[in-house]
Amino acid sequence: MTAQTWHTIGGFCEEYEGYGGEDTDFGQRARAAGVPLTWVGGAPAFHQYHPVSEPPVAHLRDILRNAEIFHRRWGWWPMTDWPHAFADRGLAHWNPSTGRWAVGRGSDGRPSPGERSGPERTHG
Incomplete structure (x- = not known):
């Protein structure tokens, strides 16, 4: 991309x-x-190497915080597969009263049913 x-x-x-x-x-x-x-198929792309995991548990707090920033700015939730995957593991839960993802299990102490709560899963 150009400087302009x-x-x-x-x-x-x-x-x-x-x-x-x-x-x-x-x-x-x-x-x-x-x-x-514009999509340019076959164009080389370079990405700085870093270890990865699926879901990226080491980045749980960053992802939840940044998703909230994005939602505030654009009105929709990005990368929803990750918070749902965290919820499936009991690492995060959707709080319907605040409309936010939170770290940890829900108020009943059980993992959140990631498939049934929170914003719809997307791959974006």
């Missing part, structure tokens, strides 16, 4: 910390600024 396009988009939102959501937010910012996005 970067400035048109406004760069990355600095509210995000740690892992998750900042790249999807950047795409939303580009779209909102009218910057066309």
Whole structure:
């Protein structure tokens, strides 16, 4: 991308910390600024190496916090597969009274039924 396009988009939102959501937010910012996005099949892409896990449990707090920032900014929940996977493991739960994901088990002490609560699962 050109420097002009970067400035048109406004760069990355600095509210995000740690892992998750900042790249999807950047795409939303580009779209909102009218910057066309194009898929170029077969183009090389480079990503800084880091160990991965599925779901990325080591980044649980970052993901929940960043998803909330994204939701506040754009009105929809990103990367919902991960919070649901955390809930399936009893690591997070959807609190319907606050409309937020929270770390830990639900108030009844059981893992949240990730498939039946919280925002619909997506792959975005």
